[in-house]
Structures are given as C-alpha cells and as structure tokens.
Amino acid sequence: MHFDLNFPVTASVPPGSSVQPKKNKGKQPQQLSSIAFTPAQIKAIEARLDVLEHLGYNVVAFNQTIHKKIDPKTHVNILDGLLTQLRARPGVVFLKRLTIVLDEDSEKGFGLANANTSLVEPYDLIALLPTTSATFSLACLTHSLPSPLTAHIIALPLTLPRLPFHLKHTLVRTAIKNGAVFEINYAGAIGRESDGSGDGGTNTKRNWWAAAREVVRVTKGKSIVVSGGVASEADYRGPKDIVNLITLLDLAQHLAHDASTVVPKSLILRAQARKTYRAVLSEPRLVIPEVTKVPSVQPTKDDENSRDIVNSPQTSHPNPTSTLPQSDHPILRDPLGSKKRPCAEDDPESTTNGCVNSKTGEVALTEGESSRKNKKKRGK
Template identity: 65%
Template sequence: MFFDLNVPIKKSLQRQNVSKKAKQGSTEALVNWTPSEVSAVEARIDLLVHLGYSVLGLSQTVHKKVDPKTHVNVLDSLVSQLRVRPGVVYLKRLNIILDQDSEKGFGLINASVSLFNGYDLIALIPTTHNTFSLACLTHSMPSPLTAHIISLPLTLPRLPYHLKHTLVRTAIKNGAVFEINYVGALGGENDSALVDADAAENGPAAKRNWWAATRELVRVTKGKGLLLSGGVVVDGDLRAPRDVANLIAVLGLAQDATHEASTKVPKSVIIRAQTRKTYRAVLSEPKVILPGEASETSEISLKRPLDDTQPDPAAPGTSKKKKRKPNKAEST
C-alpha cells in the first residue's frame, strides 16, 4: 500500500451574501464545485490510482494564519462529491505557510479545535528560523492541535534557516516527520504550498535548489523520519511510487528506507494524527471493565495451580508413578 499525502487542491472561493444563521450553521454554502472542477480532480485521482497509490491526502493551503472567521474547509464538500473507489482512501489535509507575519501566531489555538477537527492531517511549512523552531519544538508536542508533518521549502534558492540537529531530533522524537515533495526534483510547476508565488522557481533552477536542500535534510535526519509525497500540480509530473523511491535513492538512502518513506512512515503519521481527537494523544480508547467481569477473571485466575512448574496430572503425556512398597526390613 503506497501513500501520497500531498495532492494539491486549488479552489477560488466566491463570497456570497449569506445570513448570520447560515454562517453559524455551515460554511459549505460558500463553496460551489462545478462539474468541470470535480471531473478534473477525478481524472487526477484515477491517474494516481493507476500508478499504484491507495491512500491520497487532498491538501488545502492557507497563508500566514488560519482565521476562524474567514476560513472555509473546501475539502468537505469535495470529498462528498468524489466517486467511491474500492480500496482507495481519501484524507483531508491542511497546509499552513508560516512567514514573519506568522511568528506571533498560526491560528492553532484551543478555541479553534472544532475547526481543525475537520482535517485528518495538519502540515506546517516554515519559511523563517523562528517558525521552524516553533514547528519542531512546540507544535510537534502531543495536543489537539499537533502538526505531525513539517514540509520544507526545498525549491528556494537557499533554505532560510539552518537545520540544527537538536531541533530535528526533537521533532522526530515527538513523532513529527519531514516531508520531501518530489515535484521539485522534476523541475515542474511548484505548488503554492511550498513557497510564496514571488519566490517560486521552476525548471533547472528549482532542480538544483531541490537536490542541494534535500541532500542536507537527509544528512541531518540520517534517513529517519522522512515522508515522500508528490505536491504535483500538473498531471504530467506524477510518478509511480517505485520510480520516486529510485529517485530518492540517489541521495544516499538505502532501498528499504526509501520504501518505508512512502509506505510505513505515512501510515504511522496517519495513526498518530488520529490521536489529536483523544485525550493526551492516547492511541486507543480505554476499555471499561465492569465489576462482574473483573470478578469472573479473578475466579479463573484462582482456579489455576499456584506452582506452574509442577505438571498437571490430567494433562496428556504425563504418567503417574506408582509408590514403591517398603520392604519388611525397612518397615521394621
């Protein structure tokens, strides 16, 4: 089972005059997907499934900060209109680009927990040193607003911050992963989730920047906590999972590490992301044992022999030894 947790979905919202009751009830009234837009998304999903992907993360991008008053989840209405495909799972992902204006706050506050519960994954894209430190240290800790994916702008001419070992190790220890979007290695059109429109580069320049930054990321992480995704905007840049693994292997990663980056690592990220909706990131809900059930288990345990080393006489294969009768001399 192969994963692609970054399938960009672009939608231009058209603000409409909606009453206050409609705004309080639902925000889906502001999102209208045309049949042509839905068919374009369906065509891309069909191509991804044909290439071998089974779990697809449809991503929505927000710049600077998430404002609960104006933010609209465009993926809810889209997923409900997509065709059901056997064995294919759709996930909803939110990308938040962090810049200097985002250093004071990302919008990830407890008052907006209900807003972020509509997304299965939360990814942070830091573009400054302060936001990178906050993403690795603060927002990777277990909480209802944990961001388990840290995506780096690998196609920039130069990374705007230094990848410190302490920050990277702390983020990986907390359960976060660092995402590598292979679209930059192809020199194709970059997704707006990676960098701002003014700083985006395409073609040979994007390739050089991507290879240099990704090689540095692999060196710092030592091949651990890496997630392979697409981030592809144009269908012609899509690649099969094993082709992407061979591409990343050029950076010096072992074949098993490249395979896990698109299979095992994203699966663990999805499981961890489910803990955002549980108490203190507990992986599973606690099981309640009624008093009657507890007494029955205790009675069963008391019926067991105290010494397990002694063989059970009723067990098959055990023979009873006959007691030797004492001789007359011994009896006297």
C-alpha cells in the same frame, strides 16, 4: 500499500464573497459565504485521481493550504464539499489535510489554539510549512507535542535558492522524538513548484536536490515521508520510480521504500489519536486475567512404591560400606587415617611393604621400618 499525502487542490471563490464592509473598515472581513468547485476543476481532479489509482496508490490526502494563520472569521473547509462531489473509488481512501504556511506575520500566533480546535478537528492531517527560523523552532519544539492540535508533518520549502533557516540537529531530533515527520515533495525534482516558491525550471531542480540532500543528512534517513505535491496528471510518478529517485539522495534502499509506505502508515495511525486526550488512541480498559485451575495428576502404583522405598528407614544396614568384606575394600585405613593397601592374596602372611593382612588385620612393616626396629632390639 502506497500513500500520497499531498494532493493539492484549489477552489474558486465567488466574486464579492469576502468584501470588506463599508462601515467599520477596521473590522475583519466577513466569512466567505461559499466555496465552489467548477465542473472543469472537478474533472481535472478526477483525471489526477485516475492516474494515481492506475499507478497503485491506495491512500490520497487532499491538501488545503492557508497562509499566515487560521482565522475563525474567514476560514472555510473546502475539502468537505469536494469529497461529496467526487466519484467513489473502491480500494482508495481519501484523507483531508490542512497545511499552514508560516511567515513573519504568523510568528506571534497562527491559530493553533484551543479556541480553534473545532476548525482543525475535521482534518485528518495537519502540516506546517515554516519559512523563518523562529517558526521552524516553534514547529519542532511546541506543535509536535501530543495534543488535539498536533502538527504531524513539517514541510520544507525545498525549491528556494536556499533554505531560510538552518536545520539544527537538536530541533530535528526533538521533532522526530515527538512523532513528527519531514516531508519531501518530489514535484521539485521534476521542475515543479510544490510549495508555491521558486522560479521553476532548472533552478528549481538544482535547489531541490541540494535542500533534499541536506534533509536526508540531518535526519539520517529517518522519519521522512515522500509525497507528490504536483498539480498535473503528467507529473505523477509510480511508487517504484519514487524509490529510485530518493535513493539518489544518499538514502538506503529500504529507507527509501519506507518513506512512501511504512512511515506514512504510522503517521496516519498517530494522527487518528490526535482527537483524543494526549494522543491516547483509546480509553484504557483494565483486564483482569482469569485464574485457570491446573488439573491434579493422580499418583500411580509405581509412584507409591517408589515413594515408600525412598521414605523407608534404613535400619538393617545403616552403613552400606561396612557390610562389605574387608578383602573387597580397595583401600583400608588405620586408626590414624593413613592409607594402607591390602597384602597380596598369594602371600597372606606377608609382612612387608606396609600392607594390611586381610585375615588378621595386622599392618605389615616396610623394609625400612623393620630394619630400624631390629637395630633398636640389638641396642637393648
């Protein structure tokens, strides 16, 4: 399963739909009355979808981009009306994504507040595109935490001559730990502007390669998702081509493959939990396991006989070794506990070498002991 989580779409705004009222000029402009897609735009979108379906993509996320902040008085969800006008495609899943471009004017607040939860809830994915150091820190530390307003994707302006902020390891690790991913759009690698920045052409390619390599270095190839971000059907690339392209950023082959398959899938699963409290996927349910009865084994006759033999008292022979004849004992002990070997059978009357007579039970003296005994007798 292959994913393209950045399918940019733009709608035509009817003239005069957001005109400032003549009175009370200081007030906010009125909400847009309607957002419409012309037949030419619908035809172009269908052509791009045909190419993606032919290349083997299964999940496509339509991307609506807004600048600065979400204003409840002017914000309109253009993707709901678009999906109703598109042709149904079996085997292809359509998602809705909202990308907020953060600049200096949006540092104090860009609309991701509890009061605007109803505006963000229809979108499947939320992405932030920071352009300053303050907004990048805010996106990594605050808006990547589990909540109904969690930002799942942190997009970066890779086509600028230089990144407007430094990719600090602490911020990147915190965002990855919270479940956010960093997006790399391959549109910049072919000279297109995926984020509306840069001047296009050769400079865009050079800037993209330098910035994308830095992203891979800081993230160590983890939590990276590769998207298209192109607006023309001629610029789309197949999944295998994207893997080969990303490996040129010093990314391992398996990590490059996961960037367009495994990581987007896990991202969408986490995004589904955004609409629940603290990103819990479902309400926990306590399951009490049933006690299973182990069938008892009936003892057999052989088991009963063996049990009787084991439990029977040993009254007839309390000491089995004592029943053996003394001649069969390999080693006999005297009262003092010294080991004495039995005398030879051919000479039972032998009284040498300290052996034991098996018949009389007398201990024979050794040659040294017998000589000392004879000397004592002579001395007397």
